[in-house]
Amino acid sequence: xxxxxLVEHAGGGVKDATLSAITAAKALGTVHALVAGDGxxxxxxxxAAAQIDGVEKVLLASDPAxxxxxxxxxxxxxxxLMAGYDxxxxxxxxxxxxxxxxxxxxxDVMQLSDIIAVEGPKTFRxxxxxxxxxxxxxxxxxxxxxxxxxxxxxxxxxTGGSAAVEAIxxxxxxxxxxxVGREAxxxxxxxxxxxxxxxxxxxxxxxxxxxxxxxxxxxxxxxAAIGASRAAxxxxxxxxxxxxxxxxxxxxxxxxxxxxxxxxxxxxxxMKDSKVIVxxxxxxxxxxxxxxxxxxVGDLFTIxxxxxxxx
Amino acid sequence: xxxxxxxxxxxxxxxxxxxxxDGSGIDLANVKMSxxxxxxxxxxxxIRLAEAGAAEEVxxxxxxxxxxxxTLRTAMAMGADRGILVETDDExxxxxxxxxxxxxxxxxxxxxxxxxxxxxDDDSNQTGQMLAALxxxxxxxxxxKVEIDGDSVSVTREVDAGLETVKLSMPAVITTDLRLNEPxxxxxxxxxxxxxxxxxxxxxxxxxxxxxxxxxxxxxxxPPVRQAGIKVGSVDELVTKLKELGISA
Numbered sequence: 001x002x003x004x005x006l007v008e009h010a011g012g013g014v015k016d017a018t019l020s021a022i023t024a025a026k027a028l029g030t031v032h033a034l035v036a037g038d039g040x041x042x043x044x045x046x047x048a049a050a051q052i053d054g055v056e057k058v059l060l061a062s063d064p065a066x067x068x069x070x071x072x073x074x075x076x077x078x079x080x081l082m083a084g085y086d087x088x089x090x091x092x093x094x095x096x097x098x099x100x101x102x103x104x105x106x107x108d109v110m111q112l113s114d115i116i117a118v119e120g121p122k123t124f125r126x127x128x129x130x131x132x133x134x135x136x137x138x139x140x141x142x143x144x145x146x147x148x149x150x151x152x153x154x155x156x157x158x159t160g161g162s163a164a165v166e167a168i169x170x171x172x173x174x175x176x177x178x179x180v181g182r183e184a185x186x187x188x189x190x191x192x193x194x195x196x197x198x199x200x201x202x203x204x205x206x207x208x209x210x211x212x213x214x215x216x217x218x219x220x221x222x223x224a225a226i227g228a229s230r231a232a233x234x235x236x237x238x239x240x241x242x243x244x245x246x247x248x249x250x251x252x253x254x255x256x257x258x259x260x261x262x263x264x265x266x267x268x269x270x271m272k273d274s275k276v277i278v279x280x281x282x283x284x285x286x287x288x289x290x291x292x293x294x295x296x297v298g299d300l301f302t303i304x305x306x307x308x309x310x311x
Numbered sequence: 312x313x314x315x316x317x318x319x320x321x322x323x324x325x326x327x328x329x330x331x332x333d334g335s336g337i338d339l340a341n342v343k344m345s346x347x348x349x350x351x352x353x354x355x356x357x358i359r360l361a362e363a364g365a366a367e368e369v370x371x372x373x374x375x376x377x378x379x380x381x382t383l384r385t386a387m388a389m390g391a392d393r394g395i396l397v398e399t400d401d402e403x404x405x406x407x408x409x410x411x412x413x414x415x416x417x418x419x420x421x422x423x424x425x426x427x428x429x430x431x432d433d434d435s436n437q438t439g440q441m442l443a444a445l446x447x448x449x450x451x452x453x454x455x456k457v458e459i460d461g462d463s464v465s466v467t468r469e470v471d472a473g474l475e476t477v478k479l480s481m482p483a484v485i486t487t488d489l490r491l492n493e494p495x496x497x498x499x500x501x502x503x504x505x506x507x508x509x510x511x512x513x514x515x516x517x518x519x520x521x522x523x524x525x526x527x528x529x530x531x532x533x534p535p536v537r538q539a540g541i542k543v544g545s546v547d548e549l550v551t552k553l554k555e556l557g558i559s560a
Contacts, residue, residue: 010472071440071443071452072443072449072450093471094453094468094469094470095471097440097452098440098452100440101405101437101438101439102440102441102443102444102450104437104441105440106444108406109406110404110405110406110524110525111405112526113434113436113437114434114436128337128432128433128531129322129328129337129432129433129434130434131534132534133531133532134532135530135531136531137527137528137529138529139525139527140525174449175480176448176483177479178478179477180465180477180478181475181476182470182474182476184474222558222559222560230489233490234489240469241469241470241471241472241473246431247428247488247489254557255556265327272534276556277537277540278553289539291537291539293540293541294540294543294549294553295540295542295543296542296544296545297542303546306546307546307549307550310546311553
């Protein structure tokens with residue numbers, strides 16, 4: 001089977017989500033990687049993608065129309081390429097989720113979203129109902145369009161490959177949409193979805209200042225990424241890109257430290273595959289304790305500073 | 312301008328789903344059902360646009376069993392003007408839903424389709440993008456802000472790195488994220504009034520769409536159960552445990 005993987009990239013480098021998607025794609029067949037982007041960033045991403053273990057070829061489409069991954073333009077690039085492939089695999093990032101269904105519809109294919117395991121050439125496992133159930137589904141379509149939940153697959157080694165890079169061109173700007181701008185949170189901390197340790201805060205943190213005052217020192221000490229419950233994001237304590245949960249980011253770090261998070265099912269859906277879950281909450285009956293490996297009941301405003309000092 | 316809002320009847324978001332004993336699916340018998348929460352946000356956004364004078368009519372459409380009428384009535388009680396039920400007892404996959412919606416769009420000619428980014432039952436997150444593709448129009452997915460400006464619409468999107476804004480030429484498809492708005496509750500007089508708003512009933516065949524599934528559901532299982540671990544009594548104990556497990560500061 002010939003598989004095309006849509007490369008998720010930023011700042012001229014390949015994002016870790018791509019490496020998980022490549023592991024999933026390798027289970028299906030021969031892997032080619034598509035880098036859609038513009039200029040020097042796209043070029044250096046393609047060079048990096050060519051070194052990923054298991055990538056046999058890199059297709060590089062460099063055009064200003066692909067610089068911001070507009071779904072209208074990138075899907076129009078991918079659809080004709082699919083004549084030569086049996087499957088498109090994209091990481092289930094906001095870009096992957098935006099672009100892949102558009103490709104699937106144009107190919108008249110029912111997409112497999114958020115797969116966590118490859119069971120056979122057309123059979124996959126995926127979570128449904130906020131992860132409260134796992135469905136095994138078999139596709140009857142001639143081609144496959146798949147998005148990959150990155151926590152379900154190990155990262156392919158970023159080096160070891162030596163694929164050729166082939167420049168391709170697509171139809172460019174579809175003339176339907178344009179990119180206006182972005183407000184990105186600039187942070188020195190590791191990426192939430194690939195961090196070894198995540199410290200997450202909930203509504204109990206009271207306000208944005210308190211959230212930072214309590215959570216940030218612990219995260220700094222542990223070199224951790226900062227996450228949050230939906231309630232904390234809705235209340236404006238921290239920006240949306242920190243939300244962990246069914247509709248936010250899905251994380252599976254080695255340590256997940258939940259501070260003042262009660263544990264709604266929608267939140268648990270985003271972090272229950274973490275290796276070690278630590279919960280700090282004043283309510284001994286909070287649902288988070290039912291899945292936590294280590295729980296400490298008490299006042300987070302005294303516990304967390306003490307923990308930060310003693311670690 | 313007309314705004315079309317597709318809505319789905321799903322298990323209520325507070326209900327923990329039960330898997331059928333034979334692993335054939337989720338048991339929905341006697342389970343509380345509600346409008347998909349993201350769709351409620353879509354209905355609210357469409358009504359606000361109409362209230363602000365940007366649209367004249369809000370049409371809601373649902374594809375599902377006869378009981379999906381209740382979901383349409385809820386949307387009309389919130390303020391939508393009329394409803395279309397495309398009635399079927401079959402499970403309809405996102406691709407087929409998108410095809411039916413495309414046929415409805417061709418009939419209705421909306422300037423915007425506003426819909427939830429995903430349904431909380433199958434969590435596919437596909438239908439809006441698929442409709443936009445089949446319709447040949449742009450999409451603003453995971454929207455947290457929508458501003459109409461003449462023939463185009465600016466959509467601020469919640470993405471992995473924060474927020475980004477795109478400008479789409481209309482007609483366009485918008486899918487809603489959690490922070491776009493807070494849906495209103497329908498008042499009792501509006502619930503009464505909604506009962507007399509027009510509701511048309513159609514079938515997938517009226518639109519010439521084959522809803523035969525492309526994906527075969529082989530089984531549904533419980534996820535691996537995570538056992539509760541230990542509770543520690545002090546920060547010192549917690550620090551000891553964390554160090555044993557290899558955390559490093």
